[in-house]
Amino acid sequence: MLKLIHIENIKTFYKWRTGIGFLAIGVLLPLMMIGMKLDMRHGPPAVAERTVRSLRENFFVIGSIFNGFSAAYFVMHSLWVHIPFLIALVAGDQIAGESAAGTFRISLIRPVSRTQVMTAKFITTLIYTTLLILFLGLLSIGLGILFFGRGDFLVPRPRAVLVLTEGQTWLRFGLAYILAIWAMWTIASLAFFLSTLAENSLGPVIGTMAIVIACLIISRTPLQLFKKIKPFLFTTYVDGWLKAFQEPIPWNEISSSVLYLGMYIFGFFALSLIVFNRKDILS
């Protein structure tokens, strides 16, 4: 299996489209940091000010309420809708791409089970997703510290003030990114499943984004019917990474989110196996 994963990694990471996600983040993030730096000539960003506004009546606020960690938090908050597209771009290509290219006609005639091939492809998809999110995290925190320094982190919250020490902040970001990776694995699994149904990768990419956006709309629209559906949508749990910055950390809620998303990951993968094992390679 390790060898199969290795060759799937070669097939995936040698493709130019795999680099799109990293390139997009690599270009966008510095621009965002520069933009924030320019905005801060007039004072800390509004999001940070709002958090301490209620305290300023009775307290002097000493120290920087917006630093590299704040910038990284802001980036994470802004990009989590766009990152699924970059993930679907590769995950949706895993099966459909090979169908379109016709390469299944030389790979699947080998003495290797389709289950093994699919498992290797799925793991590669998860590896790509993990690397992309880690790249986002390291770059945003790294650039953030470079542009804005480090120190205690004032968590932007509307009704409470939470300051984390630098040591605590690193741990919280670590937890947040682990949860973000888990959430994005769900998106990747959905795109992977849709890839088994299509003969070219455009369909799974569009399909994934359509489903994500539709679910988000349902989650955010305060209709009674939608409120009943909401607990069953995976998009309800994808922003669980925010809970890493609550105090105390709501471990029960996080465990529930992780469990629900895990069910979706497993479910999408199982469906992918079923579909692909029964699929006739006719291309």
Added chain:
Amino acid sequence: MVLGTQSLSKRFGKNWVVKDLNLKVYKGDVFGFLGPNAAGKSTTIRMLLGLVRPTLGKIEIFGYPLSKSPKKALSRVGGIVERPDFYLYLSAKKNLEILGTLSGGIRKERIDEVLELVGLYEWANDKVKTFSHGMKQRLGIAQALLSNPELIILDEPTSGLDPQGMKEVRELIVRLSRERGITIFLSSHLLYEIEQVANRMAIINKGNLMVQGNVKSLLRDIKEIVVILKATPLKIAFDLLRKQDWVSSIVINKDSLEVKLPYNLISKMNAFLVESHIEVSAIMPKRTLEDYFLSITGNA
């Protein structure tokens, strides 16, 4: 028996594209699988290689049922299905490394050997997207030979090649069979191609098996045959032959004649022309599948 099918059938929707196919391929055979376009050849080959699930029936390869033991069944099989498609953004060598891993692991030396065998060693590190069609076809054969298979299944291996390329592929097939004892199952829609390389054949039409057996025996049943005759002077040969009642039909082309006559009178025609002081340079049978269909089905 190396490869056998029992009542093999495939349905897409309501359409049965392969019906009740019973094939037997023995060790050392070069087995030709013939049929016109859309006869069910490709679907059959895809089922033999595990790309398509049969609706009914069984496939056995080296004694292992394909549905239950696909790994064991395919472990000694190599194949090409239609035009071989590779990972274009990777080199030829990298493609073969990937396919070798899928085959259970191949020595690096073996990759060099097969590239050498098909004449692509010099381009081993070039990306496949730079390859011509003929080079890709040869690379396809290389990947089929990668795991030292005992059975090779080829689907229209000369498709898209120029005459020189076709000749090379046919020679390779014959060499593999004679020198290495590899059993070969190849499909084609060209009777003369199968006739040149195969010892046994089966013909499929509209999903149904028409005939199966030894090539020579099957083709001997044809009563009449069209031959391409090259002779000098051509016009005189034409005039002489068209007066003979044992010639069914004759057509004059630019540099040859197409003569239709009973199979057993070819030597008589040769002797007749020589006696008439006509210099005969070539007599080649021109057999088409359609002609064969007509002869075995008796359709005019």
Added chain:
Amino acid sequence: MKLLFYILVFSVFANPGFAEDLIPSPQEILDRVEASFEKIDDYVVILEEAIRMEGVKVPKTKAILYYKKPNKIHIESKGIMFIPKQGMVINPSYYLKRYFMPLNTEEEIVKGTKFYKLILIPKEEGLSKKITLWVESKYWSIKKIKITGFGGGSVLVHIEYTMVKGKYWLPKSTLVELDIPAKTPRPEIFDYFGELDARKEKKPSKPKKGIVSILFKNYKVNTGLPDKIFKKR
């Protein structure tokens, strides 16, 4: 008889407690508090703060406080620090004399220590309505402050002192008890569907009660701090 009268008067005046038995005026007390700060031109001190308050979770933080007479202050912190505006007693007399008018003085004995209790009211509108000071009579330092009236809340500050280098009586710790009233909620907001938008509904904030403790450590007094320190952001 006359002699007895003069002896009685003398004994009263000769009594060392006589001057002390007389309650000084609020202005005199504030002058003595200010005098106790006269010796201090500048100091640097390390602050260590801990906050226990509802809705506020802040780790223990350190900062460096620079002070230069009469009213220059600069605080540096690697972390984020929330320093209660009413709780920092840097040079209170300067602040109090300029902004608050002393009303009256009472005497209190607490655990054997005499305190002068001053009640002050602001000279200007909009400032805290009433300040009560407890000044101890030995070093003329403010030991306790109670501020009431701002938006209905109150602040209670307890200050402990220490002798630095044998001659400077400076705060060692302060304990600030805050009682901040609840804020009035904003109007409710309805969305396009006529449904109450729960995300925008503002509930009344809870009153904030909490304690802020600040330790003052490692004083460096009268080292000649340059003005440029106080120009840093």
